[in-house]
Amino acid sequence: MSAPLLSVRGLKVHFPVATGRLFAEKPVVRAVDGVDFDLAEGETLGIVGESGCGKSTTGNAILGLAPVTEGEILFDGRDVAGLTGRDRQALWRDLQVVFQDPVSALDPKRTIAQSIAEPLEIHGVARASRKARVDELMELVGLRATQRDRYPNELSGGQRQRVVIARALALEPRVVICDEAVSALDVSIQSQVLNLLLRLQRDLGLSYLFISHDLSVVRHIADRIAVMYLGTVAEEAPTDELFRRPLHPYTEALLAAVPLPDPVAERAKTARPLQGDVPNPMDMPPGCPFAARCPLREEGCDQIRPQPIEVGPGHRLACHVREREITGSSALDRQGT
Amino acid sequence: MAEPTLEIHDLSIGVGPHNVVDGVDFDIGRGEIVALVGESGSGKSLTALSIMGLLSGSVRQTGGTATLAGNALDLDNDHAMRKLRGTALSMIFQEPVASLNPLLSVGAQVSESLVVHGRASRAEAWDRAVEMLREVGIPAPEQRARQFPSELSGGMCQRVMIASALIAEPRLLIADEPTTALDVTIQAQILDLMRRLRDETDTSVLIITHDMGVVASVADRVCVMYGGRIVEQAEVHELFSAPRHPYTKLLLATIPRLTGERKSELFSISGMVPDVASWPEGCRFRTRCPLATDRCATRPPLEAAGAGEGHLAACWHSDKVEDLA
Numbered sequence: 254m255s256a257p258l259l260s261v262r263g264l265k266v267h268f269p270v271a272t273g274r275l276f277a278e279k280p281v282v283r284a285v286d287g288v289d290f291d292l293a294e295g296e297t298l299g300i301v302g303e304s305g306c307g308k309s310t311t312g313n314a315i316l317g318l319a320p321v322t323e324g325e326i327l328f329d330g331r332d333v334a335g336l337t338g339r340d341r342q343a344l345w346r347d348l349q350v351v352f353q354d355p356v357s358a359l360d361p362k363r364t365i366a367q368s369i370a371e372p373l374e375i376h377g378v379a380r381a382s383r384k385a386r387v388d389e390l391m392e393l394v395g396l397r398a399t400q401r402d403r404y405p406n407e408l409s410g411g412q413r414q415r416v417v418i419a420r421a422l423a424l425e426p427r428v429v430i431c432d433e434a435v436s437a438l439d440v441s442i443q444s445q446v447l448n449l450l451l452r453l454q455r456d457l458g459l460s461y462l463f464i465s466h467d468l469s470v471v472r473h474i475a476d477r478i479a480v481m482y483l484g485t486v487a488e489e490a491p492t493d494e495l496f497r498r499p500l501h502p503y504t505e506a507l508l509a510a511v512p513l514p515d516p517v518a519e520r521a522k523t524a525r526p527l528q529g530d531v532p533n534p535m536d537m538p539p540g541c542p543f544a545a546r547c548p549l550r551e552e553g554c555d556q557i558r559p560q561p562i563e564v565g566p567g568h569r570l571a572c573h574v575r576e577r578e579i580t581g582s583s584a585l586d587r588q589g590t
Numbered sequence: 591m592a593e594p595t596l597e598i599h600d601l602s603i604g605v606g607p608h609n610v611v612d613g614v615d616f617d618i619g620r621g622e623i624v625a626l627v628g629e630s631g632s633g634k635s636l637t638a639l640s641i642m643g644l645l646s647g648s649v650r651q652t653g654g655t656a657t658l659a660g661n662a663l664d665l666d667n668d669h670a671m672r673k674l675r676g677t678a679l680s681m682i683f684q685e686p687v688a689s690l691n692p693l694l695s696v697g698a699q700v701s702e703s704l705v706v707h708g709r710a711s712r713a714e715a716w717d718r719a720v721e722m723l724r725e726v727g728i729p730a731p732e733q734r735a736r737q738f739p740s741e742l743s744g745g746m747c748q749r750v751m752i753a754s755a756l757i758a759e760p761r762l763l764i765a766d767e768p769t770t771a772l773d774v775t776i777q778a779q780i781l782d783l784m785r786r787l788r789d790e791t792d793t794s795v796l797i798i799t800h801d802m803g804v805v806a807s808v809a810d811r812v813c814v815m816y817g818g819r820i821v822e823q824a825e826v827h828e829l830f831s832a833p834r835h836p837y838t839k840l841l842l843a844t845i846p847r848l849t850g851e852r853k854s855e856l857f858s859i860s861g862m863v864p865d866v867a868s869w870p871e872g873c874r875f876r877t878r879c880p881l882a883t884d885r886c887a888t889r890p891p892l893e894a895a896g897a898g899e900g901h902l903a904a905c906w907h908s909d910k911v912e913d914l915a
């Protein structure tokens with residue numbers, strides 16, 4: 254395989270927490286606590302996990318919107334983690350984002366055409382060629398030319414999200430981070446936007462980092478999926494492999510919890526839902542982040558952090574017990590020796 | 591059949607000059623879970639709020655009747671409705687954190703309705719609240735009762751909401767998107783809890799959701815709303831296997847399935863949900879419906895369709911829906 258377009262290595266993002274106490278040791282939220290992944294040209298990597306597990310923070314760190322505490326973010330081989338000012342702005346040409354809420358993403362006082370033209374303006378595209386480019390972009394995302402001079406409040410949610418996507422594509426980026434990009438849309442509109450994203454990828458060779466809590470949506474669009482839990486990647490695998498052979502106990506629980514739009518299948522489910530809540534990322538256990546809820550937990554799991562190991566082509570897993578089942582031993586067996 | 595817990599007849603709700611809920615009929619049997627599904631803006635929440643007597647401001651009931659266990663509900667009578675809320679009727683909302691009082695301890699909120707309605711002393715109510723918290727799966731409920739909402743996770747706050755809704759043993763629980771803000775593993779716990787409740791206490795539940803997975807998982811019967819009207823009503827298995835309204839059929843076809851072909855073009859319903867002000871005359875799905883004919887310019891009645899008992903659809907061409915998509 255060719256070199257990845259985007260690589261994240263050992264990424265940590267820790268946020269300090271205000272306590273009011275002057276001399277106490279400053280607690281931190283370990284929002285992202287050691288994440289690695291690659292994204293190749295034209296590929297979609299899905300990131301799934303429960304709220305607060307660090308999906309958005311990972312995306313934001315790549316975008317320069319969250320501080321990188323440790324680790325590397327390589328874009329086309331170049332570390333872009335610390336970029337600011339003009340260098341950061343130049344990167345926007347290659348790296349764009351579509352957030353969840355198309356309402357707050359658009360300026361209510363700007364027409365659609367003005368919103369889409371904004372990045373072109375900032376990057377100094379001449380006025381004359383801007384208009385043509387806006388028309389082209391509107392057509393690309395399926396907006397009608399007659400909608401040029403409309404304001405966001407005159408559009409449906411799906412149409413607004415198309416405007417946001419058109420604006421993100423204005424500078425011909427190579428990577429688009431989609432953070433819950435279809436989550437706020439009605440199902441009938443959601444499928445239109447997913448179809449659009451798939452078509453744009455085919456036509457333009459885009460890479461997507463597709464962040465979502467909706468497993469059915471991620472399965473549909475992603476080539477590979479990384480499952481995050483409390484700031485770490487519990488498991489990563491090609492999509493079909495992950496659904497066919499989930500290995501991490503958290504992945505298994507997550508897949509089992511997705512309610513299927515099929516009453517017969519739903520009523521045939523026998524497994525009891527996973528108990529407990531996601532722990533607070535401020536009291537991160539030293540060992541496995543999933544230990545407090547894990548049905549397979551063994552002694553030592555909450556003390557020793559499982560490291561990701563490769564268990565198949567592109568299939569990575571961070572779990573002591575499953576590692577032992579597959580390789581014959583794990584760090585649990587080596588403790589104290 | 592035993593008397594239904596709730597009967598809604600010809601309910602209409604107006605905002606300005608428009609009826610955003612327009613002649614809605616349905617009922618909920620004892621111990622039955624009915625799901626109300628439909629697109630954003632189709633009138634689900636307003637229907638629920640009106641049953642609770644909670645419409646306010648420019649939004650008002652413009653027609654229709656409701657009965658609870660055979661007794662007419664006087665939806666406009668604030669005093670009468672206030673008495674029912676927290677006793678026979680309870681509601682939980684989508685945003686658990688925003689719906690709880692941040693200044694009141696969890697135990698105080700859960701016991702509140704018993705105290706307010708004079709059904710228990712403060713101390714008794716507190717003990718019942720702790721029991722209720724235990725029943726909805728909150729670990730260490732004695733300690734949790736003394737904490738404040740900000741100290742609890744979203745899933746726990748939702749369980750607290752459910753506990754406060756259930757402590758009065760209501761006949762009808764209305765849950766508006768109770769799991770939308772929650773993670774799937776927590777959602778599975780809450781849905782499990784709702785099923786258990788119904789089995790153990792015979793509470794009737796109206797659950798509002800846009801998630802067909804949630805519907806398939808908990809509902810006995812389903813009402814599908816579009817443009818302020820119920821367009822289809824059926825037993826849950828029948829609704830999924832043999833829908834008789836084009837909107838239901840197409841809606842089911844648009845959902846990405848865990849078993850579907852990945853990256854394939856998803857089915858989508860053309861056009862968009864029209865705004866209240868531009869709803870077409872006659873069938874409101876007309877502007878997006880592949881089966882529409884001239885006849886659809888007249889409003890289709892909600893009438894028997896399909897094989898199953900109680901299966902209703904509002905479509906002039908419901909016999910052709912099978913061949914769609």
Ligand SMILES: Nc1ncnc2c1ncn2[C@@H]1O[C@H](COP(=O)(O)OP(=O)(O)OP(=O)(O)O)[C@@H](O)[C@H]1O
Nearest residue numbers: 605610629630631632633634635636637649800866
């Ligand atoms: N307080 C209000 N004032 C004016 N219009 C309102 C008000 N509340 C709701 N509406 C309008 O009434 C219609 C029905 O709203 P409702 O909240 O019942 O929709 P819903 O089906 O619950 O949608 P969602 O799935 O988005 O929650 C919509 O057109 C909405 O904009």
Ligand SMILES: Nc1ncnc2c1ncn2[C@@H]1O[C@H](COP(=O)(O)OP(=O)(O)O)[C@@H](O)[C@H]1O
Nearest residue numbers: 268282284303304305306307308309310311534
């Ligand atoms: N700016 C910030 N300051 C402090 N904590 C933050 C900030 N942004 C995110 N967090 C915390 O980091 C964790 C991960 O958040 P986030 O990446 O938004 O999760 P996700 O997108 O997976 O839901 C959460 O505990 C969140 O509260």
Ligand code: SF4
Nearest residue numbers: 541544547554572573
């Ligand atoms: S390392 Fe231990 S606690 Fe963590 S997932 Fe594996 S078995 Fe469970």
Ligand code: SF4
Nearest residue numbers: 873876879886905906
């Ligand atoms: S009545 Fe006509 S327009 Fe309405 S759903 Fe039926 S076929 Fe379609």
Ligand SMILES: [Mg+2]
Nearest residue numbers: 308309310433
């Ligand atoms: Mg997020």
Ligand SMILES: [Mg+2]
Nearest residue numbers: 634635636766
């Ligand atoms: Mg609503």
